[in-house]
Amino acid sequence: MDIFIQQIINGLILGSIYALVALGYTMVYGIMGLINFAHGEVVMIGAMVALSVIKLLENSGLPVFLLLLFGLAAAALVCMAVGFTIERIAYRPLRRAPRLAPLITAIGVSIVLQNLAMLIWGRNYHAFPPILPTTSMTIFGATITSLQVAIVLIAALMMIGLMILINRTRLGRAMRATSENPSIAQLMGVNINQIISFTFVIGSALAAVAGLMVSANYSIAHYYMGFMLGLKAFTAAVLGGIGNIAGAMLGGILLGLIESLGAGYIGDLTGGFLGSHYQDIFAFFVLIGVLVFRPSGLIGEKVSERA
């Protein structure tokens, strides 16, 4: 029983991170109909920058809270700049190009960011400085650290904030209008370019937060970490219904739970034939299952072909 609870908790933590990253994918897809393949690398850049800043200030005597805040601020700024630049350079000139062209530039950006990171930070794994409190508590026999509680809470706060931004503000309304119908939104006086840039910047800021969370949670960061994380988060976005903000959150949490429970129980389920190193496979089976049986995602709108 306590193992079950533990897996649920682990899944929630993992899921919160997936959800934050998934939001970046889903916002861009909702507005431009484009899979921003490089988004996972933005998360990686966020993790690397935050970690570097925290390492730099580690012995400055600042309180842990401020250390994290500075690291996060730096990461967010860099990621926002990176996101903004990616859109301007790699996507905007190709808005009317054949469908696959922006996908290839996205792959190009992904490769560039990964290798840029390798040039700057090297090939090695970077350990997260041991500044975090190690206090933990026990719920129903499962352990959870204060860091993990913070991760879930902060992720929830960020998502609530985003919901308010999108549903309650003028800017959010412009974003929704653009995603509904860009040309009409433009006629109504919405500056599409600004809205798209803004979407990338917001998504990248969330990615920076997620980057810090991942590296803190696993105490490690390296140049290749964005790739698999990005894939999983994209899966989460599709699971929930891509283009749908609430869907990305739900999809993230669900995928986290599925992975965590799946990895915990796959050995028992298959009589020991498949072990927990198959953890990564769940995301893809879920993805294929969802797309085949419910392509619009769990709470996506049904997209019908029009004659």
Add this chain to the structure above:
Amino acid sequence: MSHSLLEARAIGKNFGGVTALRDVSLTIKQGEIYGLIGPNGAGKTTFFNVLTGLYHPDGGEIVFAGETLQASAPHKVAKRGIARTFQNIRLFANMTAMENVMVGRHARTHAGVLGAVLHDRRTVNEEAAIRQRAEELLHYVNIADRADDLARNLSYGDQRRLEIARALATEPKLLALDEPAAGMNGAETGDLRELIEGIRKDGITVLLIEHDVKLVMGLCDRVAVLDYGEKICEDIPSVVQNDPKVIEAYLGGSLA
């Protein structure tokens, strides 16, 4: 009196609570030009899409050439002998005019992967026949000189003609044209009218959705009028024109 080619019986179609077609029944006779008119949103194109298998009807059945047309896939409908054009032209934009018509021969030809790779005698002959038939059809619709141009580089009127040639390539018994005169000027409409009359002379039954009332009244043997998804009238043009319900539907439509 000629026998009926197509019989639609009580066709119904809803889209999430909105009724697009309600109990629409109509009969198209072998060899006639049958017009389907109605104000915008009356359900004409929906009827077309049900007829050609793009939509599944919620009720009713269609009997074509003596057999029920089960709510089936579009490619099967094409094989059974119903070809169509689209209101907003749907050509294979990056293929040449010639290739577009050659694709139309797909349903009537058989070559598979092996034949294509090995170029056996049957495939070579079939390919030559496809090419020849496509050339004939391009001549028939009078755009043979554009054969090697990409479809997207053709003029609007030529694109409409090419779409008709592609539909004819499937050897239809019934040719369904969805607003073929839309966006055409007077001279082009006149040519189109001649083309449609020629097609009928060659023994192909024509179903025509059209906004151009003059064209419909001059060309069609019989006309049905749809309004709000229901058939309100079906008769020869001169009767339809003077039917008070039709006048009401059109006037009401234009006033609203």
Add this chain to the structure above:
Amino acid sequence: MMAQLPGLGQFRRDKSAAVIASIVMGIVLAALPFLIGSGLGNSWLRIVDFAMLYIMLALGLNIVVGFAGLLDLGYIAFYAVGAYLYALLASPQFGLHYPVWLIIPAGAALAGFFGALLGAPTLRLRGDYLAIVTLGFGEIVRIFLNNLNAPINITNGPQGISGIDPLHFGGVTLAKPISFLGFTIPSLHAYYYLFLGLALFIVFVTIRLENSRIGRAWVAIREDEIAAKACGINTRNIKLLAFTMGASFGGVAGGLFAGFQGFVSPESFNLMESIMVLCMVVLGGMGNIPGVILGGVMLTILPEIFRHGAGPVQLALFGKILLDPEALRMLLFGLALIVVMLYRPAGLWPSTTRRREFKGESTTDVLKEGE
């Protein structure tokens, strides 16, 4: 009649020009391994051998992506299927040593079967979704290859399978120099000729398919699926056929790879490889066979040039190596992808401009002759 005459002359000149061009091409292709082997060394000859394999892969993926317009991000899985089948049936792993002429076609068939298996449930998905499902499929295959070493050892896990039989026909193995009518053909050269022959065969098959009823149906689906259905095309079957054909090319290339390399491991079949092949197709010019071949050659050679250049150029300029050459080479590669796509979004050698340019040339020629 008069108007047709220059056209006929044009046709004859085109034909003789084509004959001359193919003879020149044939001589160049035949002499290439000797030129490269003696000029640049065996490492470059190996790269050229690999370029042939990548051309086969790119042509296979081109059927799926370029002709039928179905975005497949897991194509490398079919390469893996071909490679692992060869590795399992011709290595000490199970002590099996089946002949090549049996394994390669079997690999093609099995890969084709996997293609149909993946395609059947997924082909009705919209473009981007299909891309992601295929990506997931590719990763699933890799993860299984990586982990199927326990509890029963099938794939030998991350260590991969080594000691694979080299490609051999009867008693003649391509792993050693072959004596033939007094000539000695070195191993890499022999592989080159075999791969070249098979690549040409695949080019031939692709061209035949492109100009057939099937090929036109593929392109029609890419251009407008609904109109294609209205033309009587059974889009589901024709798409499945594209998947199966494309996959089988991948299976052939995979088998050759296993025999050439003598070693396979899951790392050779990661997502980056799928992406690389896709880039060859898109960068070269989707749907256009010469463009795809160009893409295959360029993207095999270019990273190698960067690899060989990145270190020495730094040494020459700064006297020491400042930046990790491996990272630098991939960085340049990524930049090249972006720049090419920005300036040629339809690829370096797209099919529609080829048609237009060809038309343009012939009309000016006709005018000249009319004067």
